[in-house]
Amino acid sequence: MNRMQALQEEGRGMSANPNLVALGTITRREVMRILRIWTQTLLPSAITMTLYFVIFGRMVGSRIGEIAPGIAYIDYIVPGLIMMAVITNSYGNISSSFFGAKFGRHVEEMLASPMPSWVILTGYVAGAMLRGLIVAVIVLAISLFFTRIHLYHPWITLATVLLTSAVFSLAGFVNAIYAKKFDDIALVPTFVLTPLTYLGGVFYSVNALGAPWRELSYANPILYMVNAFRYGLLGLTDVSLGVAFVVMSAFAVVLGAIALRLLERGIGLRS
Amino acid sequence: MTTIPALDVVELKKTYANGVAALKGVSLTVQPGDFFALLGPNGAGKSTLIGILSSLVNASGGDARIFGVSIRTQRSAAMRLVGLVPQEINFNLFERPFDICVNQAGFYGIPRAVARERAEKYLKELALWDKAFESARTLSGGMKRRLMIARAMMSEPRLLILDEPTAGVDIEIRRSMWKFISAINAAGTTVILTTHYLEEAEQLCRNIAIIDKGRIIENTTMKRLLAKLDVETFVLDVAEPAYTLPVVPGVRLTQVDEFTLEAEMSREHDLNSLFAALSQGGITVRSMRNKANRLEELFVRLVEAGAAKTGKEAA
Structure with missing residues (x-):
């Protein structure tokens, strides 16, 4: 055993993998936070989505009729509404939690610890993804009161939720790193995420749009996420499934690399 | 090793x-x-x-x-x-x-x-x-x-x-x-x-x-x-108001108030000559203590010396 290993063993005094223990600690802390303030983290999506189902699904949707053979309008919007909840919750969880840690200076607990940057990032992303998943399950459960959804492709459904949640968790993390005040973490959801989500085919099929709006819609990454998820739940999609997964994976990899680089260099964190 | x-x-x-x-x-x-x-x-x-x-x-x-x-x-x-x-x-x-x-x-x-x-x-x-x-x-x-x-x-x-x-x-x-x-x-x-x-x-x-x-x-x-600290300051509490202070070679004696005196002296200087002079002057000392802790005095001197040096360099 060389001196470095000896020092590490001495400092640790344990046999468990320290990085896994640290990762578990951050994830657990994030989950506890989500559950502690459930009225802010879990309840709002349940209420908002119930309203969407009642107003857009039942009241407006009953006049629209079927979107595709055997698929009512309310069934058609369920996947998009679940994705909307996953996106806003994953993004909001990590941006508020990490920026809160920066603002309250308790991020220093982690920065001054031996944890490598990837552990900090993975822990926060895991927490945000878990919130995205919990909210997805809640909204799906609520939708069952209004629709008769069948899981056509469970693995595609799960993979899409996980990838979407990962992409927006990473985006929220980057936002939190650059944010200097609480307003800075509210700007992106208001002026970027909400418009992109509404224009991402949640309430309509892009095939119904004329040029150039239809072509422009293909530049919106949320379109691919909503459609891949809709394929998993309903077997319907406006985009190629392969392209959708390439887009989601590419965003996850690029945003992950950016977030890790920022954390490594201590941008916005270390002076 | x-x-x-x-x-x-x-x-x-x-x-x-x-x-x-x-x-x-x-x-x-x-x-x-x-x-x-x-x-x-x-x-x-x-x-x-x-x-x-x-x-x-x-x-x-x-x-x-x-x-x-x-x-x-x-x-x-x-x-x-x-x-x-x-x-x-x-x-x-x-x-x-x-x-x-x-x-x-x-x-x-x-x-x-x-x-x-x-x-x-x-x-x-x-x-x-x-x-x-x-x-x-x-x-x-x-x-x-x-x-x-x-x-x-x-x-x-x-x-x-x-x-x-x-x-x-x-x-x-x-x-x-x-x-x-x-x-x-x-x-x-x-x-x-x-x-x-x-x-x-x-x-x-x-x-x-x-x-x-x-x-x-x-x-x-x-x-x-x-x-390194070569000077100490003592605070003396006296029994009666002292109006005339004796002159003690090597000691700077000052009156803070009616019942308090300060004596600044070299660390090498003995206290006997100070007490003898005070006694001769009819001043009874009830108690004595160091004015400040020694490190504080040194700290202030070192930092002030550093500031003076920087000032000179800048000038």
Whole structure:
């Protein structure tokens, strides 16, 4: 055993993998936070989505009729509404939690610890993804009161939720790193995420749009996420499934690399 | 056999983005087991140095090795050996002290079962156990400072850095904190302390460095530093109002108020001639004490000398 290993063993005094223990600690802390303030983290999506189902699904949707053979309008919007909840919750969880840690200076607990940057990032992303998943399950459960959804492709459904949640968790993390005040973490959801989500085919099929709006819609990454998820739940999609997964994976990899680089260099964190 | 220093700082430099050079090539060594004082006026560079040692600030140049491990090239391994008690409160006020301690251990890779035992141990030792499961917001200022010490001890570091840990803490709690930290030091942990309570540094620390304007201006043992002080000032409480003060060669005697005199004299000067002269002048001395602690006098002189030198250079 060389001196470095000896020092590490001495400092640790344990046999468990320290990085896994640290990762578990951050994830657990994030989950506890989500559950502690459930009225802010879990309840709002349940209420908002119930309203969407009642107003857009039942009241407006009953006049629209079927979107595709055997698929009512309310069934058609369920996947998009679940994705909307996953996106806003994953993004909001990590941006508020990490920026809160920066603002309250308790991020220093982690920065001054031996944890490598990837552990900090993975822990926060895991927490945000878990919130995205919990909210997805809640909204799906609520939708069952209004629709008769069948899981056509469970693995595609799960993979899409996980990838979407990962992409927006990473985006929220980057936002939190650059944010200097609480307003800075509210700007992106208001002026970027909400418009992109509404224009991402949640309430309509892009095939119904004329040029150039239809072509422009293909530049919106949320379109691919909503459609891949809709394929998993309903077997319907406006985009190629392969392209959708390439887009989601590419965003996850690029945003992950950016977030890790920022954390490594201590941008916005270390002076 | 050569002992690896607990801390070996070599030509450490830091220039902030706004151009302020906080550290201009600081070098110092702290031996294992030492209780080391790092003193300096506000803005001298102490917190920047501590920030670099705890990896919260990126150095612009130089390196520091903690028990031989470089903070620049082996950050994780180096941080495993360091515990930090920062100047500002930096824990989540919405969490409970027990969770704050257990999570801190988790960040260092310490399994939860061990972390829970340690949290109980250190929260009890620092008289915080009855508050362990209440929100950290409800803690008093002194309790918050003790919580940061308990948190720093969760990884049982070999080098404990305390950045003004007793600021704003009442004397009773301050003493209990020093008792705890002295015991930690006696058990083998190297301690580096910055404080504005210089009498504490004088009592507790064996070695000292004084930093000013980003440079170390003194780095020696406490004994050697105190031996440099050649003048002492005594405060004398007298029985009756003294209107005429005797002239004592080598002593500058001044009247503070009716019942208080101050005598400034060389450390070499004996007190007998002073008392003889006072006695002859009909002045009865009821009690006597040092005006200020010796380290404080030296500290002020060194910093003032540094400022005068800088002024001359600038001129």
